[in-house]
Amino acid sequence: DAEITQSPRHKITETGRQVTLACHQTWNHNNMFWYRQDLGHGLRLIHYSYGVQDTNKGEVSDGYSVSRSNTEDLPLTLESAASSQTSVYFCASSEGRDMNTEAFFGQGTRLTVV
């Protein structure tokens, strides 16, 4: 069965370190998204991609970067982790660009920056 997986599921890192969160989907979806979820804010979009070599900034992109070298993967990199980036991160993919079709979410990565 097709799926979307994130790794690691939990990560503790120190302030200033570079961290990369992996997202891999086997739906063959062109569209992939990274969100962070914080209490009181719901899910906020960090970056998104409509296809290979395409990346776009979302609502809270500062301090994050993504790259899309193939259809299956959209890794999220924190260049220099900050305590404000402690959060739960969700990756999602969808068939339709406008999410008129169902979006599938990964199980999330809980990141703690100490």
Added chain:
Amino acid sequence: EDKVVQSPLSLVVHEGDTVTLNCSYEVTNFRSLLWYKQEKKAPTFLFMLTSSGIEKKSGRLSSILDKKELFSILNITATQTGDSAIYLCAVEGGTSYDKVIFGPGTSLSVIP
């Protein structure tokens, strides 16, 4: 600024009760409103609403959209403990990028 507001933010009910969750929005270029259920970790899709006044139904859950008053409700009848979750409302639209704006969620706890 585009925003999605949900109320209440948390709710505790007894099994068998009926609950109504509210979602209001101010989003430019509205295209659709989405409801998700989030248990433990990943959100799962419930409904997508694009037209006013047309109820979507799935088992004990139903939802309706009012595009004039800019809100939607999610009803759950005969609640069960398995309905305990965070219910997220999201609106597709926006200005600088046409993506989905999520509300903060309503945390529902159903107690026996």
